[in-house]
Amino acid sequence: MKTRFQYLLxxxxxxxxxxxxxxxxxxxxxxxxxxxxxxxSRVDVLKNxxxxxxxxxxxxxxxxxxxxxxxxxxxxxPVFGESVRTFFASPNDxxxxxxxxxxxxxxxxxxxxxxxxxxxxxxxxxxxxxxxxVPAGSxxxxxxxxxxxxxxxxxxxxxxxxxxxxxxxxxxxxxxxIPVPEPSAWSLFVLVVFALGCWAKRPNKPxxxxxxxxxxxxxxxxxxxxxxxxxxx
Numbered sequence: 171m172k173t174r175f176q177y178l179l180x181x182x183x184x185x186x187x188x189x190x191x192x193x194x195x196x197x198x199x200x201x202x203x204x205x206x207x208x209x210x211s212r213v214d215v216l217k218n219x220x221x222x223x224x225x226x227x228x229x230x231x232x233x234x235x236x237x238x239x240x241x242x243x244x245x246x247x248p249v250f251g252e253s254v255r256t257f258f259a260s261p262n263d264x265x266x267x268x269x270x271x272x273x274x275x276x277x278x279x280x281x282x283x284x285x286x287x288x289x290x291x292x293x294x295x296x297x298x299x300x301x302x303x304v305p306a307g308s309x310x311x312x313x314x315x316x317x318x319x320x321x322x323x324x325x326x327x328x329x330x331x332x333x334x335x336x337x338x339x340x341x342x343x344x345x346x347x348i349p350v351p352e353p354s355a356w357s358l359f360v361l362v363v364f365a366l367g368c369w370a371k372r373p374n375k376p377x378x379x380x381x382x383x384x385x386x387x388x389x390x391x392x393x394x395x396x397x398x399x400x401x402x403x
Contacts, residue, residue, distance in 0.1 A: 195337020195347045202296065202317045204328035209241060211326040215254050215296050216333060217313055225254035225298040229319075229326045233283065240324030243285050246278040254298040255307070259342045265295040265314045266339025266348050286321040291329060293318050293342050311335075316342040 201216045209231040214224045226249040232241025248254055257275035259265065269275070275295060278284065286292060295316050299309025315333035319326050334340045338350030 194349050195334045197345050197347070198333045198335055201313075201333025201335075202315055202328070202331035204317075204319075204326070206325050206327065209324055212249075213317065213328070215298050215313070215315065217298055217300070218311075219335060225249075225252045227254055227256060227278075229284075232324055234324070238288075240288060240321075242287060242321060242324075243283050244321075244326065245281060245283050248280055253301055253309075254296060257295040257297070259293045259295040259316060261293065261343035263293075263295065263342040264339055264348055265297065265316055265342060267308075267312065269339070270297055286319075286326065288321050288323070291318055291320045295342060296333075314339045314348075316340060318343070 198216055198219055201219075203214045205212045205214070211229045212226055213229070214226050217223045217225050228247045228249065229244045230241070231244075233243040234241045235243065246256070255270070256278040257265070257270070258278070259275055263269075263275070278294070293316055295314075297309070297312065297314055299312040302310050304310050313333060313335055314337065315331065317331040318329040320329055321327075330343075332340060332345050334347050337347040339348035340346065341348070
């Protein structure tokens, strides 16, 4: 029984490794870019690396507070007809479907104004994709990423960024991808585990010791019962 359990454990680990290995996603070089026109900054987030389709949002032009030399307050505006969700984030925050649906981060809203102190870096998480046959606020073929910005002399500038496709998300400030299990692979995994579990629970055939110390099955000991012992007169 112990050997059977060991085989089961090894097989489960092997199937789990194969299941998770094909779903890591990949980092897109220059997946997030920023262009400044005067005091306006347009941020482009790549949605499709094949056809070069982008989702875009704009920060600025900003508002100058009385006494400040440069703008520190900026309106947030997604480009008309393009859908991208943007969130305030911190280093090592996971940007993923699960954290976004859980409302883990403050989301920037169209037309609202946000303050960014001069020369103080800040992070934004981004989430975009296509809206075909999915609930509002969600995307098919989702893309996750983060970008580090700074307000330099009243203009929002891009310092660093990372964007992941075909993955489950990414950790802010890193290129560490959050993997997503493939549904077909997980179905295979569950099926194999179920089959192995049934096999492991299969009872062994009981053995019964005879008088001379040898083992025989229960059915064999029954056929050599008292009737045979009484026939020797």
